[in-house]
Amino acid sequence: MRLDHDIENALISMVRDAARIEIMPRFRNLSAGAITAKSSSIDLVTVADVAAEEHVTRALQTILPGAVVIGEEAVSADPTILDQVADAEVAVIVDPIDGTWNYAHGLSTFGVILAVTVRGKTVFGLLYDPVNDDWVQASLGGGAWMASPGLDPRRLHVAPQRAFSEANGFVPHFMFAKDEQLAVVQGMAQAKRVTSLFCSCHEYRMMAQGHVDFVQTEGLNCWDHAAGVLAALEAGGHAQLSDGRDYAPELTQGHLTVATGQQLRDEVISELGLR
Incomplete structure (x- = not known):
């Protein structure tokens, strides 16, 4: 429908x-x-x-x-x-x-x-x-x-897929569990540029417009992600949890990666130590 x-x-x-x-x-x-x-x-x-x-x-x-x-x-x-x-x-x-x-x-x-x-x-x-x-x-x-x-x-169309080392993205490292934060921050340093806007709305807008290559999230409040994931997918992107599940609004836990493609998504998960 x-x-x-x-x-x-x-x-x-x-x-x-x-x-x-x-x-x-x-x-x-x-x-x-x-x-x-x-x-x-x-x-x-x-x-x-x-x-x-x-x-x-x-x-x-x-x-x-x-x-x-x-x-x-x-x-x-x-x-x-x-x-x-x-x-x-x-x-x-x-x-x-x-x-x-x-x-x-x-x-x-x-x-x-x-x-x-x-x-x-x-x-x-x-x-x-x-x-x-x-x-x-x-x-x-x-x-x-x-x-x-x-x-x-x-x-709108997402950006062409590129390697993690050349990618720009958003990662709210402070939202991860304490025992995950060090690996996440070390992984962030391997990308071209990583920051956070403290605003899912604008991060997903940037993703759908092709201005960034990935959005990594921790916490799955549906009001933060349902609309943005749809926008990214309809712009040609890829969205999946670190355990391989597709995103769905009823999910409340997990690491969600939205990226320009499957290969970059896999690199983000690996580099941030979220497998």
């Missing part, structure tokens, strides 16, 4: 509205009490996250009535919501502000991520940049596209 274009466009408009109304007016305008920590001092939530998710959840009742809404902040309050990802006829997965730490500290590298799944399969993904009002969208079998108001969408 693919969504029809009217529904895709309605979802994009909904996300743009949520950003315009709830996110951007609060950017660099948050009081101390508007920011709180969840699981750790770097895992933050702001009043903008909550307001944007509520905006999207309300709007979805009209755009996709009956869909299960799996929002990051709702799951934080009730983790059992995640149990519906695999089997829901239609689910909408939402990260109202991806890169909340950046947002809360006044950095403009943040975004809104939305994915639609049908019986556990991602059929639509959106990676929206509220600051620049542009987005990467992907539909299953329909390619990945860069779009912005007033311009024709541009089809």
Whole structure:
């Protein structure tokens, strides 16, 4: 199943509205009490996250009535919501502000991520940049596209595959277990350039646009990865866990590598010691 274009466009408009109304007016305008920590001092939530998710959840009742809404902040309050990802006829997965730490500290590298799944399969993904009002969208079998108001969408393709020693990528080394971090960092040094944006939305946008060669992740929150993996795959990339499984939104643990091709994916896993 693919969504029809009217529904895709309605979802994009909904996300743009949520950003315009709830996110951007609060950017660099948050009081101390508007920011709180969840699981750790770097895992933050702001009043903008909550307001944007509520905006999207309300709007979805009209755009996709009956869909299960799996929002990051709702799951934080009730983790059992995640149990519906695999089997829901239609689910909408939402990260109202991806890169909340950046947002809360006044950095403009943040975004809104939305994915639609049908019986556990991602059929639509959106990676929206509220600051620049542009987005990467992907539909299953329909390619990945860069779009912005007033311009024709541009089809995206990942970069040509190259060796790990010549590759640029993203690795959040601090998210790995302590006993894995040394091997990960030593492996990172063997690539051309490795960094982290602390924002899955922009990392996957860069991947789909052909600006980086791989994205290595630790932790599989579906709101961080479902849309981005679809965009990378539709742009011609490869996505697989270190144990050989294909990515699926219901997976919650594992090392996920998204790369320009299978050979580079294998090199990333080997160099970072994640086999």
